[in-house]
Amino acid sequence: MPKGLSQLAVPIGVVMIVVMMVVPMPTVLLDMLIAANITIALIVVVVSMNVKRPLEFSSFPALLLVLTLFRLALNISATRLVLVDGYAGKVIEAFGHFVVGGSLIVGIVIFTILIIIQFIVITKGAERVAEVGARFTLDAMPGKQMAIDADLNAGLIDEAEARKRRHEVTAEADFYGSMDGGSKFVKGDAIAAIIITVINLLGGFAVGVFQKGMPAGEAIQAYSLMSIGDGLVSQIPALLLSVATGLMVARASGEGDMGTTVTSQLGAQKRALQVGGGAALALVLIPGLPKLPFLVIGGIVLFLAQRVPSAPDQQAEETETAIAGPAPDSPESLMGEIRVDPLELALSPDLVDLVEAAGGDLLDRVRALRRKIAMETGVIMPPVHTRDDLDLPLSTYVIRVNGVEVARGQAPPGTALAIGEGLEGLPGRAGQEPVFGLEGKWIPAELRHQAELLGATVVDRASVIITHLSEAVRSNAGRLLGREDVRALVEAVRRTHPVVVEELTPALMGLGQVQTVLQALLDEGVSIRDLVRIFEALSLAGKNTSDPDALCEAVRNALGPAIAAQHAEPAGSLPVLTLDPRLENALLESLRPTDQGVQILIDPVRAESLITQASRLADNAEQQGVAPVLVCSPQLRMPLRRLLKLAAPRLPLLSYTEIAECPFRVETLGVVTDAEALAA
Structure with a gap:
């Protein structure tokens, strides 16, 4: 059906239902609408049996209301025709004469039985199941949301799957809440059917006797059978919708439709089928009971039992294995245990409160950190596997990359890290900011305000861990x-x-x-x-x-302005350290190719002197609040980086080519001379 037409179908249908209640209707059209009502009810029942999950038929509560309104409108139209013309079409006439044999008593009995089945058995049970289902679904929502967050933080699912699952949880709660209200429609419809039929019986008798002067017996024959036929025609689709309502609210989660699930589960019980078939055959031995029905049914059940595969114990074992998961020594289980997580945050047992749903926001900050890292480095940070580690000392956390510890720190419970001077008067124990090495003190969290009044910067435990994790990820981005x-x-x-x-x-x-x-x-x-x-x-x-070094330098030259911008000061300057020209020439002459790339081959004394002076100049600049870069020739940049990497890992090295086109003012803060190397 075209999209525009499908959007208008339901609103137009509701409007036409209202029109049916006030406008007289031809009997031919009424017959067609009654047939459509019964057919739609059958379709709804079949759909409710074939859906695998109730959410696949989430429109059922609204459809139930529309169909109930449609059936009541047909009742009104049929009542009008019966009372005015004494005839309401062939369908109602057939139900009033052929189905009940033209007997008013038989019709009333059948109608009453249908009402009892619908109202007392099906509707009452469906109403209770819908009420309990709505209550338990709403109560389980927080736990389901927490389980989704736990799977997301553990890396078992991605953001898209988490959003999908959260939507399903919300939709499930909405559906069962709607079904709780929809079951009231079915109950009210059953009550209305009784009242409408009684009114039709009394009204038809009154019209026949008092308006048309018909004898009482003739009036009952002419009008009451039509009223019973109208009631039966209405109750059959009403009963079908009551059954559909019960099926929808009583469905459990499964992998297949109801027919497949029921037949597979019953068919798997070979012993039960054998016992049932044998019992049916045993009833033949009771005197007075007809033998043929029990022989036929018992024989069919035993035949079906023989068709069921044997070895039920094996099937039960497979079911238990599926529920319990793979055995501890199975390849699947061992593969899961030996898998190394790219990024892991291990917490000592007393730090688990940082990730608990009752108040810990560490996992939320980790998710925010992933976006920040992606925007800064261009790398999608892998999910952080957060877990407790009983082997860690108390108040300790460890960050591991590919199973190897790369960082460790302290975050005592109930405290906050105060960084600054003049904290001697506050209780606590000495601590250190893990990234920049700033001295501080872990003070009780309730003294945060006092520390801030003393001019200290106070950082909570989660922020300390996230900052440390952020630095560890940046430092090991290449490994990740x-x-x-x-x-x-x-x-x-x-x-x-x-x-x-x-x-x-x-x-x-x-x-x-x-x-x-x-x-x-x-x-x-x-x-x-x-x-x-x-x-x-x-x-x-x-x-x-x-050559990897040459390729890397080519890329750096292309990204030169962007690389320089990473190290520029807010004032628009680029602080640099340079090499003395004679030292640079000496280093260029000492370059030698190796299996690990081009290396600077100089004696250890000269190498130590060079490293010491470069580190000292960088430290002096940092103490003044400036983060300098060391610039050199392109051929020397990569080998010099390898030499300084361990001693000065935070000193960036740029080539002259990379800063040649940068829009910043280059400000020289010092020159590395390496006096010993020059003297040699």
Whole structure:
């Protein structure tokens, strides 16, 4: 059905139902609408049996209301025709004469039985199940939401799956709440059917006797049978909808439709089928009972039992295994245990309160950190596997990358870290800010305000851990960038710039070479967000060389202004340290190619003197609140970085080419001379 027509179908149908209540209707049209009513009710029952989950038929409560209104409108139209003309169409006439044999007593009895089945048995039970289902669903919502958050934080699901599950939880609560109200429609409809039929019987008798002067017997024959027929015609679809309501609210979660589930579960019980068939055959031995029905039914059940596969014990064992999961020594279980998480945050038992739903917001901050890291570095931070570790000392947390510890810190419960001077008067124990090494004190959390009045900066425990985690991720971003991550980045660029990717990979280099270059950039704190320019630079350089150092330098030259901007001061200057020209020439002459790339081969005394002076100049600048960079020639930049990496890991190295086009004012803070090397 076209979208526009489907949007108008229900509103137009409701309007026509209201019109039916006030406008007389031809008998032919009434017959067609009664047939449509019965057919729609059958369709609803079949759909309610075939859906795998109740949410697949979430429109059922609203549809139940519309169909109830439609059936009441048919009652009104049929009553009008019966009382005015004494005839309401062939369908009602057939139910009034043929179905009940033309007997008013038989019709009343059948109608009463239908009312009892619908009102007392089905509707009452469905109402209770819907009420209990709505209550338990609403009570279970917080627990389900927490379970979704736990799976998301553990990395078992992604953000899209989490949003989908949260939507399903909300939709399920809305559905059962609506079904609780919808069951009241069914109950009210059953009561209305009784009242309408009684009114029709009395009204028809009164019209026949008092208005048309008919004898009492003739009036009953002419009008009452029509009224009973109208009641039966209405109660059959009403009964069907009551059954559908009961099926919807009584459905449990399953993997198949109701028919498949019921037949598979009953068919799996071979012993029960054998006992049932044998019992039916045993009833033949009772004197006076007819033998043929029990022989036929018992024989059919035993035949079906023989068709059921044997070895029920094996099936039960498979069911228990599916519920309990794989055995502890199974390959699936062992693979899950030996898998190394890319990023893990282990907490001592007394720090678990940081991730509890009652008040801990550490996991929420971790999710916010993922976005921040992605915007800064261009790398999608892997999910952080947060868990408790009984082997850790109290108040300790550990950050691991690929199973290897890269950072450790303290966060005593009930405290906050105060950083500043003049804290001697406050109780607590000495502590240290884990990233920048600033001295502080862990003070009781309730003394936060007093510490701030003393001029200290107070940081809560979660912020300390998140800051430490952020620094650990930045420092190890290259290790966290896996081959699958590179493939995902390449595919993302392919969607917007297909020519750039097609020219680079696999024509010039594979994903492994691209990964090596990106890891080298991340190891030096260079953002890889601008993948288009990175791939373009690799395409140009890859035609001439496959050396990783040369490829990395080519990319850095292309990203020069952006790299310089990362280290520029807010005032628009770029603080730099430079090498004395004679020292730089001496270092260039000492370059030698090795299996690990080009290295600076000088004696240890000269190397130590160079490292010491570069570190001292960088520390002096940092004490003045400035973070300098060391600049040198492009050929020397990478080997010098390898030499200074361990002693001065936070000192960035840029080449002259990278700062040549930067829009910032270059401000020289010092010159590395290395007097011993020059004297030699």
